[in-house]
Amino acid sequence: xxxxxxxxxxxxxxxxxxxxxxxxxxxxxxxxxxxxxxxxxxxxxxxxxxxxxxxxxxxxxxxxxxxxxxxxxxxxxxxxxxxxxxxxxxxxxxxxxxxxxxxxxxxxxxxxxxxxxxxxxxxxxxxxxxxxxxxxxxxxxxxxxxxxxxxxxxxxxxxxxxxxxxxxxxxxxxxxxxxxxxxxxxxxxxxxxxxxxxxxxxxxxxxxxxxxxxxxxxxxxxxxxxxxxxxxxxxxxxxxxxxxxxxxxxxxxxxxxxxxxxxxxxxxxxxxxxxxxxxxxxxxxxxxxxxxxxxxxxxxxxxxxxxxxxxxxxxxxxxxxxxxxxxxxxxxxxxxxxxxxxxxxxxxxxxxxxxxxxxxxxxxxxxxxxxxxxxxxxxxxxxxxxxxxxxxxxxxxxxxxxxxxxxxxxxxxxxxxxxxxxxxxxxxxxxxxxxxxxxxxxxxxxxxxxxxxxxxxxxxxxxxxxxxxxxxxxxxxxxxxxxxxxxxxxxxxxxxxxxxxxxxxxxxxxxxxxxxxxxxxxxxxxxxxxxxxxxxxxxxxxxxxxxxxxxxxxxxxxxxxxxxxxxxxxxxxxxxxxxxxxxxxxxxxxxxxxxxxxxxxxxxxxxxxxxxxxxxxxxxxxxxxxxxxxxxxxxxxxxxxxxxxxxxxxxxxxxxxxxxxxxxxxxxxxxxxxxxxxxxxxxxxxxxxxxxxxxxxxxxxxxxxxxxxxxxxxxxxxxxxxxxxxxxxxxxxxx
Numbered sequence: 001x002x003x004x005x006x007x008x009x010x011x012x013x014x015x016x017x018x019x020x021x022x023x024x025x026x027x028x029x030x031x032x033x034x035x036x037x038x039x040x041x042x043x044x045x046x047x048x049x050x051x052x053x054x055x056x057x058x059x060x061x062x063x064x065x066x067x068x069x070x071x072x073x074x075x076x077x078x079x080x081x082x083x084x085x086x087x088x089x090x091x092x093x094x095x096x097x098x099x100x101x102x103x104x105x106x107x108x109x110x111x112x113x114x115x116x117x118x119x120x121x122x123x124x125x126x127x128x129x130x131x132x133x134x135x136x137x138x139x140x141x142x143x144x145x146x147x148x149x150x151x152x153x154x155x156x157x158x159x160x161x162x163x164x165x166x167x168x169x170x171x172x173x174x175x176x177x178x179x180x181x182x183x184x185x186x187x188x189x190x191x192x193x194x195x196x197x198x199x200x201x202x203x204x205x206x207x208x209x210x211x212x213x214x215x216x217x218x219x220x221x222x223x224x225x226x227x228x229x230x231x232x233x234x235x236x237x238x239x240x241x242x243x244x245x246x247x248x249x250x251x252x253x254x255x256x257x258x259x260x261x262x263x264x265x266x267x268x269x270x271x272x273x274x275x276x277x278x279x280x281x282x283x284x285x286x287x288x289x290x291x292x293x294x295x296x297x298x299x300x301x302x303x304x305x306x307x308x309x310x311x312x313x314x315x316x317x318x319x320x321x322x323x324x325x326x327x328x329x330x331x332x333x334x335x336x337x338x339x340x341x342x343x344x345x346x347x348x349x350x351x352x353x354x355x356x357x358x359x360x361x362x363x364x365x366x367x368x369x370x371x372x373x374x375x376x377x378x379x380x381x382x383x384x385x386x387x388x389x390x391x392x393x394x395x396x397x398x399x400x401x402x403x404x405x406x407x408x409x410x411x412x413x414x415x416x417x418x419x420x421x422x423x424x425x426x427x428x429x430x431x432x433x434x435x436x437x438x439x440x441x442x443x444x445x446x447x448x449x450x451x452x453x454x455x456x457x458x459x460x461x462x463x464x465x466x467x468x469x470x471x472x473x474x475x476x477x478x479x480x481x482x483x484x485x486x487x488x489x490x491x492x493x494x495x496x497x498x499x500x501x502x503x504x505x506x507x508x509x510x511x512x513x514x515x516x517x518x519x520x521x522x523x524x525x526x527x528x529x530x531x532x533x534x535x536x537x538x539x540x541x542x543x544x545x546x547x548x549x550x551x552x553x554x555x556x557x558x559x560x561x562x563x564x565x566x567x568x569x570x571x572x573x574x575x576x577x578x579x580x581x582x583x584x585x586x587x588x589x590x591x592x593x594x595x596x597x598x599x600x601x602x603x604x605x606x607x608x609x610x611x612x613x614x615x616x617x618x619x620x621x622x623x624x625x626x627x628x629x630x631x632x633x634x635x636x637x638x639x640x641x642x643x644x645x646x647x648x649x650x651x652x653x654x655x656x657x658x659x660x661x662x663x664x665x666x667x668x669x670x671x672x673x674x675x676x677x678x679x680x681x682x683x684x685x686x687x688x689x690x691x692x693x694x695x696x697x698x699x700x701x702x703x704x705x706x707x708x709x710x711x712x713x714x715x716x717x718x719x720x721x722x723x724x725x726x727x728x729x730x731x732x733x734x735x
Contacts, residue, residue, distance in 0.1 A: 002638070004044070005222075005481075012053075024129040028214060031068070032071065036064055052218055053482055054477045055479060061278075062473050067215060067470075074208070075210065083180065094109075104198045108170070109170065112191060113181065116185050136497065144647075147647050150536065158537060167188050167192070198212070203217070216471055219471070223486060223505070227486075228469060232464065232467050245459045246459040253276070278476060286318060289325070293324075308475060308476045365597060506653065513533055513535045517582075533616075568661070575613060580605075599716060600717050617658050631648050631652040670690055674726075675725050685711065
């Protein structure tokens with residue numbers, strides 16, 4: 001069976017003989033598009049998904065596609081055509097300061113205007129190629145049920161409601177301009193076609209505005225990708241004449257495809273100035289500290305050379321270096337070394353503000369607890385600032401020998417507005433900040449561009465014919481490989497909602513849920529889980545009164561936690577902190593007085609909390625009606641349609657994430673209960689902890705790294721003499 005990203009020769013030949021593709025490609029070339037080293041169209045996987053392949057080995061930092069301004073559909077183009085009067089008359093729809101969907105509305109209006117021209121439209125070949133967008137809007141109820149996720153169904157319904165509202169508004173507008181929108185041809189199907197085209201093909205990240213870029217939008221999504229820039233050819237030719245805000249890029253990316261001697265360096269210059277080399281910070285780190293590698297690893301490294309080493313092999317080499325560094329510099333902790341961390345625990349679906357807030361809230365909780373319970377000296381605090389709107393104090397009272405202690409819990413919940421704002425964001429409403437973790441300038445001190453985006457586009461003129469949208473490789477690409485573009489560090493849920501697809505190797509995927517902060521004492525069983533787990537989509541039309549319904553129970557939005565995002569390769573520390581707090585009322589151990597929520601202090605209580613977390617996630621896992629094996633078998637069938645394939649991929653990934661997180665929690669239980677006070681923390685952590693764990697310390701390092709947020713808390717607790725080692729704690733209890 002053909003793999004998902006494997007070139008499908010039979011389907012590729014069909015696409016290449018399709019007149020729509022032939023005419024579209026020629027239209028792009030005739031209007032100034034330049035391509036080099038790529039095969040378009042190409043088909044991939046058992047479904048024959050259209051995309052772009054490398055038709056030769058391609059070096060890193062090489063521009064493979066350049067699209068001129070003439071072929072870019074942008075907001076500026078719309079304002080420069082007949083529709084400008086429409087846009088100005090209805091700011092409630094088309095002014096970005098008054099409407100969050102203004103960018104999509106502007107482009108959708110323009111696409112409707114051009115689509116109605118038929119063959120007379122300049123964009124006709126583009127419309128002919130993209131006759132349909134395959135989003136969830138077309139799925140049947142039975143097909144949607146295959147996700148086994150009510151959240152997706154509810155979010156989709158909210159999207160449908162919003163699009164219906166947008167259509168009604170747009171319909172009122174276009175009826176006033178029959179000279180542009182003939183009434184016998186305007187209908188909801190046309191609006192949906194145009195809006196979905198914006199959803200599935202719009203570029204927004206690192207560009208002056210949301211826009212459509214024909215041909216460049218044929219790159220499919222993946223995490224390991226090409227990248228893109230906006231360049232001005234004249235500025236690149238004559239840097240001294242460039243706009244003061246423009247960043248010269250020809251020293252970073254190879255513009256050879258433009259066949260301009262002012263943009264191309266000699267081979268001697270390339271070698272002398274180390275231009276266009278594969279820039280990978282991990283690879284550089286490995287060569288910098290290669291003396292920490294074993295002789296065998298160094299020999300293998302020399303055989304591979306400096307051009308390219310696969311991601312997993314680089315990770316293993318970094319781990320080996322870090323382990324050997326730990327042995328030689330014992331004062332270092334397990335996680336101070338650079339270039340091993342990855343962004344796999346991050347995603348663009350969690351806003352930067354929310355991440356910062358959670359981190360700050362957890363820190364405040366820790367400081368408050370340490371002062372309250374242990375009377376520790378804390379660092380001087382800055383002047384008290386006014387509380388942000390999202391901050392509310394939840395007081396958990398714990399009676400102890402007649403004393404009431406109050407714990408300020410700031411990590412749990414947010415306001416209704418913050419929840420809705422986070423959920424209702426669209427791709428074009430924010431500039432994504434995708435961390436280019438394997439990308440580094442050959443000279444970071446230079447004035448040349450060292451990132452793919454630019455923050456200031458005051459130099460950009462939509463009518464300047466010297467402006468190009470260019471796509472460039474980041475790493476070496478082999479002939480026949482599919483070439484990708486990253487749509488952002490997006491979860492499969494987001495990709496399904498906005499693009500209509502999901503994929504198995506999505507390292508940014510997550511499983512999310514909230515908890516209902518019901519502080520009544522309940523038995524810790526599945527009935528409790530059924531009550532406190534909240535997995536509904538919070539849309540503005542379902543919680544306008546400040547509450548939402550969970551079955552027949554009314555839930556105040558203030559009583560819901562923020563979303564816990566469970567990742568495959570990192571333990572969820574936010575969930576553990578919350579459960580430490582929540583379970584205090586259920587814990588009857590003799591060390592009850594010592595328990596705090598912000599740090600692990602008792603192996604017994606930590607085992608209790610982590611075991612509860614395991615049961616919680618196992619409860620969520622057991623809700624699925626199919627097994628991992630059944631889903632994997634379904635995906636082996638080449639005859640299933642794309643909708644069932646994406647639904648199965650989605651639910652399979654969700655199960656694998658839960659399974660892996662359960663493993664991480666169980667490993668953490670073993671770690672804390674096998675700690676030996678006679679050994680350093682590093683020595684404790686680099687020992688195998690379960691029967692079938694490899695004794696290879698590099699692999700152990702990788703395993704422990706997934707527990708990093710928890711182990712950092714453990715390290716801090718030990719340094720503050722708060723943590724009781726297992727044997728010591730049991731001895732104290734026996735006394």
